[in-house]
Amino acid sequence: MKPAPFAYERPSDVAGVLALLGDGGPQKAILAGGQSLVLALARRARTPELVIDINRIAGLDAITVDGEGCLVIGATARLEEVRVHPAVRSGWPLIAEALGLVANPVVRRRGTLVGNLSNNGPGCEMAAVALVLDAEFVVERLGSDPSRVPSAIFLTLGGTVGFVTAVRFPPPSPGGFAFVELSRRPQHVCTLGAAVQLGPAGPVIALAGFATAIRCTAAEHASTPEALRAALAADLAGAGSADTLDEYRHDVAAVLVGDALAVARSRAA
Amino acid sequence: MTGVGTNRVAIIVDGRAVAADVEPRTLLADFLRDTCGAVAVHIGCGEGTCGACTVALDGIAVRSCLMLAVQADGGTIVTAAGLAALDGPPDAQNLTPLQLAFRAHHALQCGFCTPGILVATALFLRANPHPTRAEIVDHLSGHLCRCTGNVPIIAAIEAAAGATAP
Numbered sequence: 234m235k236p237a238p239f240a241y242e243r244p245s246d247v248a249g250v251l252a253l254l255g256d257g258g259p260q261k262a263i264l265a266g267g268q269s270l271v272l273a274l275a276r277r278a279r280t281p282e283l284v285i286d287i288n289r290i291a292g293l294d295a296i297t298v299d300g301e302g303c304l305v306i307g308a309t310a311r312l313e314e315v316r317v318h319p320a321v322r323s324g325w326p327l328i329a330e331a332l333g334l335v336a337n338p339v340v341r342r343r344g345t346l347v348g349n350l351s352n353n354g355p356g357c358e359m360a361a362v363a364l365v366l367d368a369e370f371v372v373e374r375l376g377s378d379p380s381r382v383p384s385a386i387f388l389t390l391g392g393t394v395g396f397v398t399a400v401r402f403p404p405p406s407p408g409g410f411a412f413v414e415l416s417r418r419p420q421h422v423c424t425l426g427a428a429v430q431l432g433p434a435g436p437v438i439a440l441a442g443f444a445t446a447i448r449c450t451a452a453e454h455a456s457t458p459e460a461l462r463a464a465l466a467a468d469l470a471g472a473g474s475a476d477t478l479d480e481y482r483h484d485v486a487a488v489l490v491g492d493a494l495a496v497a498r499s500r501a502a
Numbered sequence: 503m504t505g506v507g508t509n510r511v512a513i514i515v516d517g518r519a520v521a522a523d524v525e526p527r528t529l530l531a532d533f534l535r536d537t538c539g540a541v542a543v544h545i546g547c548g549e550g551t552c553g554a555c556t557v558a559l560d561g562i563a564v565r566s567c568l569m570l571a572v573q574a575d576g577g578t579i580v581t582a583a584g585l586a587a588l589d590g591p592p593d594a595q596n597l598t599p600l601q602l603a604f605r606a607h608h609a610l611q612c613g614f615c616t617p618g619i620l621v622a623t624a625l626f627l628r629a630n631p632h633p634t635r636a637e638i639v640d641h642l643s644g645h646l647c648r649c650t651g652n653v654p655i656i657a658a659i660e661a662a663a664g665a666t667a668p
């Protein structure tokens with residue numbers, strides 16, 4: 234459980250990170266909360282040559298609502314700070330509800346939301362939330378303007394796109410919401426989790442627990458439990474899971490999505 | 503020494519200043535035990551699950567196995583050996599109120615998990631002096647005890663919270 238050797242830098246501003254990061258690649262690792270990265274280093278699942286610690290960059294931990302009404306969460310904002318933030322709880326309660334199921338209070342005080350989503354391990358609850366709420370990632374690279382990468386793309390890239398300075402959630406959807414999951418024990422990574430947000434165009438649904446979270450567009454149009462089951466099977470077709478329990482997962486997915494829809498609708502009423 | 507050199511780390515551990523040059527890959531837990539002699543830091547899983555290695559860094563509970571020593575540079579660390587700094591003055595036997603509650607309620611057996619639980623609980627009770635049982639259970643979800651079981655630990659924390667109530 235000892236990391237392989239690497240060099241360590243602690244730049245004091247974003248420009249310093251970009252200069253060190255260069256073209257990125259697996260030889261560079263950005264260290265925020267470290268609750269995924271330090272474990273990966275210790276297991277030697279990751280063996281970068283350079284670790285860039287962004288924890289002492291002033292202002293990067295901000296949680297703000299911008300002029301367009303979007304929630305902007307900086308790269309070093311801790312999971313627990315996001316979870317208890319008044320603006321998050323009132324405007325984006327799905328985020329707060331799902332965060333309550335992520336890790337434990339001590340790990341949440343240290344881990345960051347951007348890091349959690351960049352790592353996007355199997356069973357990452359917040360990846361499903363990012364898909365449902367249509368989050369986008371603010372990515373900076375040396376010599377170019379910051380770009381915004383939609384969740385649907387970002388979550389498949391494995392966080393290698395550049396320096397993610399923030400994650401941005403569109404203005405609140407006033408409808409009901411729910412995050413329901415099955416996990417081996419509370420606050421463990423989920424086996425499967427269902428995120429639901431009701432909006433003017435109907436429910437938006439995503440499932441966590443596969444190689445990455447999956448938006449379930451067919452299930453969003455299902456009107457009966459039987460139709461929901463068939464629709465989920467279509468949504469999940471080809472979703473490579475880590476093991477061969479696909480039939481079980483499809484069963485559980487139908488139950489969780491059904492429960493999450495019921496909770497969301499009860500909250501909307 | 504490796505090709506990547508060393509970094510200077512200066513921290514305060516239980517009131518004592520320690521400075522040393524360490525490889526960046528040195529985990530805080532190993533630095534505390536091996537360089538600082540802070541053997542109240544127990545390393546159970548080494549991967550963030552068990553909570554045994556939990557210390558207070560600048561007043562916040564952290565997993566010392568999930569941090570690099572260089573990250574703590576300039577910081578102040580409290581381990582279970584310095585618990586009084588978080589939990590209030592010790593008695594004649596050098597036990598803090600929380601430690602006395604753990605003894606009274608048989609909330610430890612082998613004691614491996616206990617240092618992490620004591621540090622995290624002292625900080626937890628500072629932030630939330632009158633927790634509900636559900637909040638205590640949630641707090642303990644970050645700590646695995648393989649022998650005592652959580653029921654006496656919960657009882658000890660409830661008693662300690664009651665004892666410190668106004």
Ligand code: FES
Nearest residue numbers: 546547548553567
């Ligand atoms: S040794 Fe750090 S959490 Fe188990």
Ligand code: FES
Nearest residue numbers: 611613615647648
């Ligand atoms: S007292 Fe033995 S592990 Fe908790």
